Amino acid sequence: MNKSYDMAVIGAGVFGAWTAHYLRQSGASVVLLDAYGPGNSRASSGGETRVIRMGYGADELYTRWSMRSLPVWQEFARRTGLKLFHRTGVLWLATEGDTYTEDVWSVLNRQGIQCERLGEEEVRKQYPQLKFDDVTWAVLEPESGLLMARLAVQAVVEDAVKQGVDYLHAAVIAPGGRGKLTEIKTQAGESICAGSFIFACGPWLKKIFPGLLGDRIFPTRQEVFFLGPPAGSSDFRAPKMPVWLHHSHRDIPYALPEVEGRGFKIAFDRHGPEVDPDHESRLVGPEAVDRLRAFLKEHIPSLKNAPIVESRVCQYENTWNGDFLIDHHPDFENVWLAGGGSGHGFKHGPAVGEYLSKLILERASGETRFSLSSKQRDQRRNVY
Numbered sequence: 001m002n003k004s005y006d007m008a009v010i011g012a013g014v015f016g017a018w019t020a021h022y023l024r025q026s027g028a029s030v031v032l033l034d035a036y037g038p039g040n041s042r043a044s045s046g047g048e049t050r051v052i053r054m055g056y057g058a059d060e061l062y063t064r065w066s067m068r069s070l071p072v073w074q075e076f077a078r079r080t081g082l083k084l085f086h087r088t089g090v091l092w093l094a095t096e097g098d099t100y101t102e103d104v105w106s107v108l109n110r111q112g113i114q115c116e117r118l119g120e121e122e123v124r125k126q127y128p129q130l131k132f133d134d135v136t137w138a139v140l141e142p143e144s145g146l147l148m149a150r151l152a153v154q155a156v157v158e159d160a161v162k163q164g165v166d167y168l169h170a171a172v173i174a175p176g177g178r179g180k181l182t183e184i185k186t187q188a189g190e191s192i193c194a195g196s197f198i199f200a201c202g203p204w205l206k207k208i209f210p211g212l213l214g215d216r217i218f219p220t221r222q223e224v225f226f227l228g229p230p231a232g233s234s235d236f237r238a239p240k241m242p243v244w245l246h247h248s249h250r251d252i253p254y255a256l257p258e259v260e261g262r263g264f265k266i267a268f269d270r271h272g273p274e275v276d277p278d279h280e281s282r283l284v285g286p287e288a289v290d291r292l293r294a295f296l297k298e299h300i301p302s303l304k305n306a307p308i309v310e311s312r313v314c315q316y317e318n319t320w321n322g323d324f325l326i327d328h329h330p331d332f333e334n335v336w337l338a339g340g341g342s343g344h345g346f347k348h349g350p351a352v353g354e355y356l357s358k359l360i361l362e363r364a365s366g367e368t369r370f371s372l373s374s375k376q377r378d379q380r381r382n383v384y
């Protein structure tokens with residue numbers, strides 16, 4: 001006989017894992033399924049690390065969600081005894097007339113978030129590793145830092161299982177029909193019955209619901225490099241090196257200090273070409289290496305010839321403007337969609353899980369910006 005649950009969460013990335021956690025906390029029986037495993041190498045939540053920052057320009061909604069999520073991550077790390085968060089600080093490099101970073105500064109102050117404003121000289125003195133002629137000031141968030149991505153997702157799932165969630169390694173077939181969904185089928189032929197179904201499938205959402213989301217989720221190829229600093233050097237580790245971002249630079253670079261000896265991580269936040277998460281090659285291309293070398297020569301000269309000790313190809317799962325998609329499926333009364341992390345969703349995992357479980361369990365009203373109806377079909381990114 002098939003087992004029946006209150007809730008079935010499909011996708012054990014950071015959104016699905018935290019959603020399963022909060023649903024289970026409410027007392028619901030929950031099954032969590034993933035086709036490739038929590039934090040797998042094809043998932044958007046895979047890989048070593050992710051930035052957690054409070055600044056979002058003028059966009060206070062995401063600042064508030066970061067503020068909500070950071071203490072939850074920290075409490076979870078304490079409870080599990082895992083080093084999931086590194087308080088490296090996050091540095092916003094800014095140029096003259098940089099309104100985005102001015103907004104970061106205003107919002108952080110308005111929200112009472114600890115932050116420091118650095119002048120040109122201070123930036124040069126404190127971070128001599130970096131060479132940006134256009135940078136005239138900066139904002140430092142000393143309490144922010146980075147999360148250990150794959151490890152954290154796997155830990156949230158492991159903990160959910162300890163709390164009574166059933167985890168199944170299985171690929172779910174897209175459901176058909178409309179009205180009330182009673183069961184889903186896996187590719188192995190199992191049926192899972194549940195009262196509600198949450199599809200938290202990241203970049204796969206458009207493949208599962210092509211009619212609905214085929215032109216509303218845009219998975220893009222993103223290449224990430226880890227560079228080996230010189231032997232014995234601590235210049236690219238905290239506290240000498242925080243996470244940093246240079247939002248107004250044409251390449252939109254961001255970097256994370258070395259943790260666990262894996263190298264100094266650097267990437268560019270521009271969207272790459274569209275990809276299929278199942279079949280995309282995870283090897284970086286030679287043009288990306290050339291662009292990286294040119295960037296290093298200009299801006300981080302001491303690493304211009306540093307070996308690439310690791311590289312990754314991941315994908316963003318963008319909505320048209322970068323706002324998340326967290327809403328009801330319009331054809332089913334008991335199916336929910338959670339995704340559209342758009343290159344910045346990881347840090348918000350706890351807030352997403354809490355928000356979605358309230359939507360489902362308390363029939364709370366949703367934020368318009370996360371609704372399906374707000375999702376347009378052309379890409380005009382304005383959430384970073």
Ligand SMILES: Cc1cc2nc3c(=O)[nH]c(=O)nc-3n(C[C@H](O)[C@H](O)[C@H](O)COP(=O)(O)OP(=O)(O)OC[C@H]3O[C@@H](n4cnc5c(N)ncnc54)[C@H](O)[C@@H]3O)c2cc1C
Nearest residue numbers: 011013014015035044045051172202314341344345346347
């Ligand atoms: C290179 C890169 C850098 C990033 N940097 C940051 C950052 O610094 N800070 C930040 O906050 N965010 C960052 N992000 C964004 C963030 O990582 C993502 O928004 C977030 O991880 C998305 O999580 P998700 O759970 O929605 O999707 P995913 O992690 O992709 O999870 C979806 C899961 O669904 C499973 N699945 C799919 N189809 C099926 C099926 N049919 N049946 C069963 N399971 C299925 C998959 O196996 C997968 O595990 C970055 C992303 C990338 C790629």
